[in-house]
Amino acid sequence: MSSLKEINPISTNTENSRFHPLDQLTGDEIMTVAEIVRKGVPNLNIVFNTITLKEPKKELMMSYLGWDTTKPRITKIEREALVVALEKPSMKCYEALVSLDNGQLKRFEHIPDVQPILTMDEMFEVEELVAKDPRVQAECRELGIEDMSCVFSDPWAIARHVTYKGRSKRMMQALMYMRTCEDDNQYAHPLDFVPIIDLGLMKVVDIERIKPRDSKFTRPTIPLEKHNFLPEFVGEENFRKDIKPIIVQQPEGVSFKVKGTEIDWQKWNMKISMNYREGLVIHNVSYQDGAEKRPLFYRISLSEMVVPYADPFTPHNRKHAFDVGEYGLGLCTNTLTLGCDCLGSIYYFDATFNDHNGKPFHVPNAICLHEEDAGILFKHTDYRNGRAHAVRSRRLVISQIVTVANYDYGLYYYFYQDGSFQYEVKATGELNTHVLAEDETPGPYGVMVAPQINAQYHQHFFTMRIDPMVDGANNSICKVDTQRVPHATGHPNNMYGNGFYSESTILKDTAEGQQTANYETARFWKIINENRIHPYSKGPVGWKIVSNHHTPLFAQDDSVVGQRAGFAKKALWVTPYNENQIFAGGFYCNQSDGDDNVEHWVKDVQSIQNKDIVLWYTFGVTHLPRVEDFPVMPVEMCGFSMKPCNFFMANPGIDVPPTNKGINHSKLASKEKENKAACCTKL
Amino acid sequence: MSSLKEINPISTNTENSRFHPLDQLTGDEIMTVAEIVRKGVPNLNIVFNTITLKEPKKELMMSYLGWDTTKPRITKIEREALVVALEKPSMKCYEALVSLDNGQLKRFEHIPDVQPILTMDEMFEVEELVAKDPRVQAECRELGIEDMSCVFSDPWAIARHVTYKGRSKRMMQALMYMRTCEDDNQYAHPLDFVPIIDLGLMKVVDIERIKPRDSKFTRPTIPLEKHNFLPEFVGEENFRKDIKPIIVQQPEGVSFKVKGTEIDWQKWNMKISMNYREGLVIHNVSYQDGAEKRPLFYRISLSEMVVPYADPFTPHNRKHAFDVGEYGLGLCTNTLTLGCDCLGSIYYFDATFNDHNGKPFHVPNAICLHEEDAGILFKHTDYRNGRAHAVRSRRLVISQIVTVANYDYGLYYYFYQDGSFQYEVKATGELNTHVLAEDETPGPYGVMVAPQINAQYHQHFFTMRIDPMVDGANNSICKVDTQRVPHATGHPNNMYGNGFYSESTILKDTAEGQQTANYETARFWKIINENRIHPYSKGPVGWKIVSNHHTPLFAQDDSVVGQRAGFAKKALWVTPYNENQIFAGGFYCNQSDGDDNVEHWVKDVQSIQNKDIVLWYTFGVTHLPRVEDFPVMPVEMCGFSMKPCNFFMANPGIDVPPTNKGINHSKLASKEKENKAACCTKL
Ligand SMILES: [Co+2]
């Protein structure tokens, strides 16, 4: 999450600039919208939950982009803002739609039985509230803590609480820690109780004690041993001294062009945006293939996440964070630092969100755009004469880093010169920890990363929403399975037994569109356009989607998390495009019970063949923490990629020029050290 | 493979330098060894197949390294060379052992019924022979080729031929192509017949015609359309003009230290070597953990590969190249180019092998050693106050690139500052192609990447030999499976249904040591030392081995390739250490029938628990080619990694200092372009 220090309201001067329809709201627009809503409902005591651009309808955008040539081209689209507000103290939820073109409040309605996303303001309010609560203070005193300034809490979404279930009340739970000094790592000192907070009452309504299991103790003591990674604790004198700088420079400038938030790079063209929820979104991706500009994707984003924990006992069962739908990848985004988060020649984009009062808060350097060398792109040597041709791969990186309480995620979109696309998540930050009594063990649900510190097993699921546009709006999905030839060795059709083949199956409807990973058949999926046949392969042009990071959801299908995070049960779901289906876990994910998620949407069987479709693609990791993940976790990566698959007429990267030491100033390390023997050292 | 141009005999002056026991033979030593063997068997007409260092016995090395403290330390180990030679024209195989310390021929014996590795000399001889053969010329004439200088062949190992089976004869098969001009891509013009060559007779003994299937033609015509990627064909005027240089520099020098072929970097210490067979080998890896230098791995190498093709019909069934055992990753290694293969500050090592005459050939720049920035190593932000700490990851890269006829593989060993290790294969180069008649299709076994050009489906398996030494010679392997708690939602032990747990099983013997990948349980394996218990986790210290690139062998178990490449049937085999078991497919892999491979070795059940053990770990890809893989393939990556898993007392990277723009000169791209608006562009 962005720090409080960075929350600077920006200037309120009216702007005259014209917007691209996908440009996010400016600070001024946020204030204007808040004002319009307040004036529209003067008798309601509301706080603003989110104020965000209402993305234009796809059919309008398709025309605006020139991607739909069946209708006259639209050049202006009404600019609208979508507002979610909460009435105080009832915590009733309202939605408003505001036209920024004419300042009109077009819609304002109560949305019953939902709870919108949690906000930064609420995180801070809850932590303050908890520390002041007498029962919390009593709990702390019993643990030996008198000074409440040492006590910290990570407010979490409540999930679905056995007592406080439903959504009529807006609830949170607080995971409790202490610090032994300023900036001490609190995850080394977890406390054994969980306050439950009613945000309407702004009150701690319950405190749940986590009882030791199979222990002679009724309560664990607080582990006081420090486990820190910040420089003042490690001690600069203990830093490694033997790491020499690597300097990455582009003295002739970068290879990308930016206009507003539209990016042109190496035949790729796209528009980016960042909203409070999905964070970075990639819009309207196309590729210049000779004279033809071919559309590929209408919109790609990380639609939802869930991080379910393994321990079946209360309150751990409620730990299954939906980091997109409960906290927001935009709201939690970091201000990035040049030379630290980002190396080389960096282009930053800022982001702007709203606070409770409808005031903007600005996150500078929220998105990092830069290029990286990515090793060799291709190479071949003719061994006969040593004639070699090697070309280096360059990638365009568009990234953000989010902090969701203990965890931090780096989220990286990569575009390559061979037409491939990759998305990578780097999970880092802090393990969520739980305190054990001195004689207690984590059981088969976790590992002790320090005395009394249980790092519980968990999984991370990332569900991408991919709205494809492969050579047109109507696409299909085919499943590709590879199998042994069904004939024993010696059969005339498999004489030597080596035979195998691949089989493509087009998925017809939302029932078939529910796909699981299959290691046994090296399964992958293709987004194809059945209306365009590749002249060589004789099949539809396509785009292959691959992840090496599928993992099953280990929760029961009918578990609370299984219901709420139905999206994580399958590697892929395919649905017909529906403008209201943007978030795999539902728009109102917080305190949800699973009645508005992708699993629910596919209950009615609908056709998905040769239609405007959307993919919900999930990858993730099963994370069994290691001692080495403490006190801060080295990045753990997962992701997926998409590649042209019989789409272009050849390797689209063969026109990438080779480079050499004259161009990139590569040097012999041995010469730099004037070690003459180095270049003829024999093995 | 290294080019002929690079085969320069090196000086024959006697060297007085002292060797590390694992230093490969010098050119002088190779000549000396050849001379000793020739003098020892003056009446035999032999050619030298391979002359290579006989690696010292492990027990001696363990003492030499100080890793075995139970015996007095050995400081000098006898230097020996192992020679494989072939008698002409019988092609009988001999092994010789030569002491370099006293010039003695210690052993010379006939090895019956084997055929050693194919050599570069044989590749060239066979191609020349084939072009001169009258029956080949007649085939070509019938296809319309009069000028035999246009005809090229890729000589392949014969595999196991239905007629020429067994190993009494030394055989090859030649895959035929033509070129329409110099340096034309021959894989765009495959021919439809396969000469079979007897290397003893040095004669084409048969020609197999590949008949079109379901076609009205009896023979395909040769596709003449050019498909090229070399600059003179693409045309420099057609190169992308919009890619600006990226310059990577280390003005203060590199962070590694090299002494001979021993490398010190960031607490890692290792020795490297390159032999004719496995190419790059990593020896004696240890890690400085505080005051303790902890051994980790005795030896790591790519022990064998196999690339089986899908099409079950002759002669395609014989396409299952063992690139290590049939061609040799050392013999096929490229001379690397600064600024092209390798970017930044590069340290090169050369390699030296032997030719048929026992003369050395030298490959300059065979191994590239350098450092790379690898993104963030870890980051955490306290969202309360924005206090962030991010550290960049540096990796040490040790790599080679090999060319095995059409395919090229980049082979990269990576070491990281968080104690993790990674091995990555980048497959690139040219698809093996097969010509189709104008009306023919590849069936379900391939894809047409251009008219009449069938790129057949295939798999790539890479089997690593990992000789672990995790805190001592005696290690065990445990399998880790994660599963749902076996209780329905609502059961007292799984009230909310989220429960899952992980289970570790120590593998006791070579039967249990045969392991398949299991996506359903997110299975991975750990190398553990049961003699050292981690004080926090309370379990044995360990090292986790993970690949996201397991794929099943689709050939039948009893197929020819299934027998020969038994190693590819499992993700992991574990065997007790045996000094004669270095190559998963057998020492004499060429023309082998599977009687000396890892599958064979484990037939007798032997204990592997708390013993000196070896892992045979296989990863790979099922490669269904795309049109975009032609005429040269963008790199396709696969690999595996090993990480400390409850081995250290904390994240071993917390003492890595942060960097910043002052140190690494990172810059705003927008400032470079003097675009003042850029740093406050709003989304
Ligand atoms: Co995790």
Ligand SMILES: [Co+2]
């Ligand atoms: Co391949």
